[in-house]
Amino acid sequence: MVVAFDEMSASSESCRPGYEILKRWLDSTPPDLLSTRRAEAELLFRRIGITFAVYGDNDGEERIIPFDIIPRIITAPEWTKLSKGLEQRVKALNAFLTDIYSKGDILRAGIVPQDLIYQNPYYRPEMAGLKLAHDIYVMIAGIDIVRVDPDTFYVLEDNARTPSGVSYMLENREVMMKLFPDLFAEHRIAPVENYPDALLATLKSVAPLSAPGDPTVALLTPGPFNSAFYEHSFLADKLGIELVEGRDLLVRDNVVYMRTTEGPKRVDVLYRRLDDDFLDPLTFRPDSILGVPGLMNAYRAGNITLSNAVGTGVADDKAVYSYMPEIVRFYLGEEPILKNVPTWRCREPDALKYVLDNLDTLVVKEVAGSGGYGMLIGPASDRKTREEFGAKLRANPDDFIAQPTLALSTSPTFVDAGIAPRHVDLRPFVLSGRDKVRIVPGGLTRVALKEGSLVVNSSQGGGTKDTWVLDA
Amino acid sequence: MLSRTADNLFWLARYVERAENTARIIDAANRLAAMPIAYAGGSNEWESAVAATGALGLFKSLNREPTAENIIDFLAFSPENPSSIRSCLERARVNARSVRTALTSEMWDAINGAWLGLRQFDGASRDRMRLNEFLVYVKEASLRFDGSAYRTMIRNDVYFFSSLGSFIERADNTARILDVKYHLLLPAQESVGGGLDYFQWSSILRSVSANTAYHWVYRESLKPWLVADLLVLNDQLPRSLASCYDNICAFLDELSLAYGRQGPAQRVARSTRNRLQNATIDDVFADGLHEFLTEFIGENARLGQAITDQYLA
Numbered sequence: 001m002v003v004a005f006d007e008m009s010a011s012s013e014s015c016r017p018g019y020e021i022l023k024r025w026l027d028s029t030p031p032d033l034l035s036t037r038r039a040e041a042e043l044l045f046r047r048i049g050i051t052f053a054v055y056g057d058n059d060g061e062e063r064i065i066p067f068d069i070i071p072r073i074i075t076a077p078e079w080t081k082l083s084k085g086l087e088q089r090v091k092a093l094n095a096f097l098t099d100i101y102s103k104g105d106i107l108r109a110g111i112v113p114q115d116l117i118y119q120n121p122y123y124r125p126e127m128a129g130l131k132l133a134h135d136i137y138v139m140i141a142g143i144d145i146v147r148v149d150p151d152t153f154y155v156l157e158d159n160a161r162t163p164s165g166v167s168y169m170l171e172n173r174e175v176m177m178k179l180f181p182d183l184f185a186e187h188r189i190a191p192v193e194n195y196p197d198a199l200l201a202t203l204k205s206v207a208p209l210s211a212p213g214d215p216t217v218a219l220l221t222p223g224p225f226n227s228a229f230y231e232h233s234f235l236a237d238k239l240g241i242e243l244v245e246g247r248d249l250l251v252r253d254n255v256v257y258m259r260t261t262e263g264p265k266r267v268d269v270l271y272r273r274l275d276d277d278f279l280d281p282l283t284f285r286p287d288s289i290l291g292v293p294g295l296m297n298a299y300r301a302g303n304i305t306l307s308n309a310v311g312t313g314v315a316d317d318k319a320v321y322s323y324m325p326e327i328v329r330f331y332l333g334e335e336p337i338l339k340n341v342p343t344w345r346c347r348e349p350d351a352l353k354y355v356l357d358n359l360d361t362l363v364v365k366e367v368a369g370s371g372g373y374g375m376l377i378g379p380a381s382d383r384k385t386r387e388e389f390g391a392k393l394r395a396n397p398d399d400f401i402a403q404p405t406l407a408l409s410t411s412p413t414f415v416d417a418g419i420a421p422r423h424v425d426l427r428p429f430v431l432s433g434r435d436k437v438r439i440v441p442g443g444l445t446r447v448a449l450k451e452g453s454l455v456v457n458s459s460q461g462g463g464t465k466d467t468w469v470l471d472a
Numbered sequence: 473m474l475s476r477t478a479d480n481l482f483w484l485a486r487y488v489e490r491a492e493n494t495a496r497i498i499d500a501a502n503r504l505a506a507m508p509i510a511y512a513g514g515s516n517e518w519e520s521a522v523a524a525t526g527a528l529g530l531f532k533s534l535n536r537e538p539t540a541e542n543i544i545d546f547l548a549f550s551p552e553n554p555s556s557i558r559s560c561l562e563r564a565r566v567n568a569r570s571v572r573t574a575l576t577s578e579m580w581d582a583i584n585g586a587w588l589g590l591r592q593f594d595g596a597s598r599d600r601m602r603l604n605e606f607l608v609y610v611k612e613a614s615l616r617f618d619g620s621a622y623r624t625m626i627r628n629d630v631y632f633f634s635s636l637g638s639f640i641e642r643a644d645n646t647a648r649i650l651d652v653k654y655h656l657l658l659p660a661q662e663s664v665g666g667g668l669d670y671f672q673w674s675s676i677l678r679s680v681s682a683n684t685a686y687h688w689v690y691r692e693s694l695k696p697w698l699v700a701d702l703l704v705l706n707d708q709l710p711r712s713l714a715s716c717y718d719n720i721c722a723f724l725d726e727l728s729l730a731y732g733r734q735g736p737a738q739r740v741a742r743s744t745r746n747r748l749q750n751a752t753i754d755d756v757f758a759d760g761l762h763e764f765l766t767e768f769i770g771e772n773a774r775l776g777q778a779i780t781d782q783y784l785a
Contacts, residue, residue: 224570237573248476259475261629261783262731 066463085337095331122313190441205433215268251294485637492614493645500679578620586613643716
């Protein structure tokens with residue numbers, strides 16, 4: 001296994017810029033104090049009730065995600081580069097989605113294969129030819145970034161559907177400010193608390209053209225049994241908007257209303273945290289009781305903005321992802337600032353052969369997979385697992401891509417054995433409005449708490465950290 | 473406000489109130505059942521307790537022996553009874569969770585805490601000591617909920633709907649508790665106004681914590697018509713039907729003021745309040761207390777439906 005790049009100490013002697021004060025503080029703070037603070041943090045999270053549900057786990061209806069009290073630091077120059085790259089990325093994503101649902105220039109130019117788009121289960125024919133109010137499909141992206149050395153950031157996933165986790169970004173900061181006021185006084189840390197304002201401004205900016213000057217925004221949740229329900233209610237509260245379920249909405253004459261104690265009230269923008277499939281039983285899954293009958297008609301009539309738009313899932317396909325550098329160049333005429341992880345598309349015979357020959361060094365993922373499920377991490381697997389996976393690959397090569405096993409950067413983390421490096425990723429939240437792109441400096445840092453593990457997903461034993469972007 | 477949010481708040485308050493009242497009914501039945509046969513024992517206090525919660529039909533359909541233990545379990549813990557104390561607290565918590573941001577953190581703590589603590593009482597229906605602890609626990613949870621609502625909520629429609637739920641449920645339950653007397657059998661040799669009759673009326677007062685109030689107001693020994701007067705018509709007693717309806721009308725007026733519109737709910741509530749204000753206890757007894765209470769429970773349910781139609785649907 002390669003030795004990973006540590007974001008605090010590149011080697012055991014040196015300390016990287018930005019981390020000086022934190023390192024001194026860690027070196028001089030007794031482990032007991034850290035344990036105490038960690039216990040306090042857990043208590044705060046429990047009190048706030050910031051919980052998530054793990055599907056298929058009857059015992060723990062609600063759990064809290066483990067929180068690591070050692071922050072992850074990003075310097076101003078690093079952030080500047082990252083945010084430029086993120087902005088470029090979402091602009092290209094929106095141009096790409098607008099194109100494939102209208103003229104299809106990029107397909108006709110032969111840059112992205114047609115069948116990869118039109119036969120993709122996440123491509124929505126209902127969206128073809130539909131003119132969206134402001135040509136924005138992805139108002140909210142939660143782009144997963146990993147780092148392998150001081151200069152190289154890779155985009156791992158674009159998460160253009162309904163990315164979650166922003167409530168942790170906000171609550172982690174609140175808890176840290178309560179627990180470590182001294183560290184905050186010694187650093188100049190860019191605030192994240194304006195995220196709800198930025199989100200509301202973004203959502204209002206994409207209201208339908210027919211909406212009144214101050215449009216009504218509501219958050220559509222699948223309900224209290226959804227694993228991210230806490231986040232839904234948290235955001236609705238912070239944004240000061242109604243948290244609605246499908247049954248709270250009705251469509252009359254292609255206009256969407258919510259049922260209130262004062263009668264029906266028109267809704268202009270729906271921040272929906274419900275997958276495409278469940279939105280409207282008349283258009284998509286007829287058995288969906290979470291959706292709103294007629295919603296798609298109102299959408300097609302231009303009377304409601306859905307955020308994110310319907311059909312963005314096609315951009316999350318990992319084979320489509322592999323074309324992102326070309327997509328950036330095609331629409332923006334620029335070189336991509338953020339790298340894509342080199343990706344072998346198993347749908348291509350040469351690539352498949354290479355992947356099968358090198359299973360022990362690659363990470364193989366399902367094109368439509370997420371949450372860290374259904375993937376093979378070659379170096380961590382045994383021969384039997386690899387053989388079984390190889391058979392799946394040969395049977396359905398279109399369903400898989402492969403990538404080299406990246407040595408994700410590590411960040412000092414307080415674990416049972418003391419302070420030790422653990423692998424991390426970063427999910428900044430990128431907001432695209434009619435007027436501009438907004439990115440709050442920071443994001444959700446996820447950390448794989450198990451030694452050596454590369455899987456940061458909360459459903460598989462990952463934790464979170466506060467992410468500090470230092471002001472210049 | 474979303475109709476569903478208002479509906480959740482309304483029912484959240486009702487479930488909490490119902491849990492408390494069921495605890496009080498069990499308490500009263502427990503007291504009666506503990507009396508020596510010469511005073512009260514041997515009558516059907518447990519069945520009458522189930523009747524008072526309105527679930528006698530359901531209990532009979534389950535084909536259980538009407539033993540004390542079975543009935544206590546049915547009223548306090550059974551998942552088969554949607555109005556058992558545990559069912560009420562569970563449903564209250566589900567409602568609270570989905571309208572979490574409309575509640576203050578104190579109210580959430582009261583509900584969530586009550587729900588989390590339920591587990592420690594598994595099996596308490598077979599152990600009188602623990603059953604008593606459980607009943608105290610439930611009453612305290614309801615007091616905490618009410619108290620934190622009273623002390624921490626903004627006085628807007630959120631508070632009005634939640635209060636309406638409390639008072640409509642309380643009126644219903646007061647009427648039912650009083651009606652228990654109708655279901656309690658007096659053995660053939662016992663006379664109305666006799667010793668057993670006395671203890672039955674006294675346990676009713678006790679179950680609504682109105683013993684002291686009775687003596688303050690009437691300065692007399694227990695008289696059935698005065699007990700009824702206190703619980704039905706006396707607007708000084710906070711859980712009398714008259715007092716509940718004063719509150720219901722006040723909160724409905726607040727709502728119509730806030731929304732700039734009156735509706736059937738306001739009219740139904742006002743007509744019931746007027747009847748309570750104009751009645752005397754002699755009239756009530758002349759037509760029959762049981763008949764009066766049955767009619768009241770029906771009217772109260774109609775008001776609940778009117779509120780649902782007007783605001784919550």
